[in-house]
Structures are given as structure tokens and as C-alpha cells.
Amino acid sequence: MRSVPPLALKYPGGPLLRRRHGPSGYSDVQSFRPWLRDEFSFRCVYCLVREQWGKRLGEFDLDHFEPVANSPEASLDYDNLVYSCHACNLRKGQRQVPDPTQHFLVSAVRVHLDGRLSGSTDEARRMIAVMGSNSANLVRWRLTWMRIIDICQKNDPELFVSLMTYPDDIPELSALTPPSNSRPxxxxxxxxxxxxxxxxxNGFIV
Structure with missing residues (x-):
């Protein structure tokens, strides 16, 4: 068990008390994508995979935290959307899970040296179970990226920066014109x- 979270997979230090952005009035969910990329720091809210670790195009979804089947009126509610990788979105499906912005935190989720996750709260443990976070494939993926980042930090600073920094195409939100924005x-x-x-x-997403 490690005493500090691994740099590559460090969950937020505290719950998201209030969203930074508040666009509304869009007629399609994809219009929220640039706002959600910024809101969730260009990484999956569930597993923390970063845009910089893949091709990105088609790899990230806009997940309805409260499934549309249960709350169709919230299908275009910004506060009901989270930024999720496609794999995590598929694993969650239509199931209801604890809110990751409130319960997948550094104080509640421990990343072990062997790539496993453990939770110190009922909500975190339920999230880990529902999302299959300790499946063989996810444990292997997590351990691989922990090792890659550690090796790059020690031996390849240029690649380390490339993997840990922000995307080149950070959205210029001031250029967007949503019908309304409650948090301009x-x-x-x-x-x-x-x-x-x-x-x-420091230029790194942590």
C-alpha cells in the first residue's frame, strides 16, 4: 500500500461543490463537450485516463450521470453530464452509481502498488464494485500507466511532460455562445x- 497517491492516477482532493461552468439551452448534448472537457480537466471522471494518453477522437463520451431512461428531462442538463471515457460509460450503462465528483476522492480511494483500488467509504467501495475497477484488465491497465509515468519522470522528461500536460486544443470557451450561461x-x-x-x-494536470 502506498502512502501517497501515484502522480498518474491521483483522484481529486475534495468533492466538487459547485461546477465552474453553467451553459444551458443547447439543443444537442455534444454542444456541451468543450465545457465538460474543461470542467473535468481533460480526463475521465471514473478511471482518470487522460486525453493525452490516447488518440482522444471517439475515446471520450458525455455521460448522463442520471440515466436518460430514468430522467429524460435532465438529458440536456449540464450538471447531469460528466466527462467519461467510452469504456467507463459502457460499464456504467443505465445503472445508478454514487456521484464520482463527491465520492471518488483521494481520501476515499487508495491506489495500491499492484494497480488495485480500495475504498474507505461505502460509496467508494460501491463505485469500485459497480464499475468493475478491479477487473484483471483494468488493474493491468492501471499498473501499466503507473509504471510508464514513473519511468518517464525519471528517464524521459520530454515524454513525461507530453503525457501529463494539457492538450494543445484547450477549448477557448469565451468564443462560444451558448443560449445562456448561469456561471459566466x-x-x-x-x-x-x-x-x-x-x-x-506547473503545466501538469494533477
Whole structure:
């Protein structure tokens, strides 16, 4: 059991109390994609796979946390959408799970040296079970990326930066015009705005 979270797979330090953005009024769910990419730091809310670790195109879905079958009225509700890799979206399916923004946290989920996850709360343990987080394939995938990032950090700084930094195509949210936006101040705290102002802490998503 490791005493600190691995850099490659470090879950958020606290629950998401309020979303940064609040676009609404779009007629199709894909219009929310640039907002959700920024909201969830360009990685899957469930397994933490990053856009920078793959081809990205077609690899990330906009998951309805509350399934559309149960709440069709929330199908275009921004606060009901999370950024998820395609595999995690398929695993979740139409099932209801604890909110990952509230329960998949560094204090509740431990990443072991062998790639397994364990939870210290009932919600985290249920999430791990429902999402099949300790399946042989996911444990092997997690361990592989932990080792890749560790090796790159020690021996290949250029590749390490490439894998841990932000995508080149960070969305410029100020250029978008949603029908309405209940949290317009979030645009000034977007990754594009922070990169433009030079206030991104160290250039790495952690």
C-alpha cells in the first residue's frame, strides 16, 4: 500500500461543490463537450485516463450521470453530464452509481502498488464494485500507466511532460455562445484563460 497517491492516477482532493461552468439551452448534448472537457480537466471522471494518453477522437463520451431512461428531462442538463471515457460509460450503462465528483476522492480511494483500488467509504467501495475497477484488465491497465509515468519522470522528461500536460486544443470557451450561461465567471477560470494569463501552476494536470 502506498502512502501517497501515484502522480498518474491521483483522484481529486475534495468533492466538487459547485461546477465552474453553467451553459444551458443547447439543443444537442455534444454542444456541451468543450465545457465538460474543461470542467473535468481533460480526463475521465471514473478511471482518470487522460486525453493525452490516447488518440482522444471517439475515446471520450458525455455521460448522463442520471440515466436518460430514468430522467429524460435532465438529458440536456449540464450538471447531469460528466466527462467519461467510452469504456467507463459502457460499464456504467443505465445503472445508478454514487456521484464520482463527491465520492471518488483521494481520501476515499487508495491506489495500491499492484494497480488495485480500495475504498474507505461505502460509496467508494460501491463505485469500485459497480464499475468493475478491479477487473484483471483494468488493474493491468492501471499498473501499466503507473509504471510508464514513473519511468518517464525519471528517464524521459520530454515524454513525461507530453503525457501529463494539457492538450494543445484547450477549448477557448469565451468564443462560444451558448443560449445562456448561469456561471459566466467560470470562463475566466478556464484552462484556456489560465494558460493565456500564465497562471497554470506547473503545466501538469494533477
Amino acid at each position: 465567471d467560470g470562463i475566466d477560470r478556464s484552462y484556456y484563460a489560465r494558460r493565456a494569463s500564465g497562471t497554470l501552476s
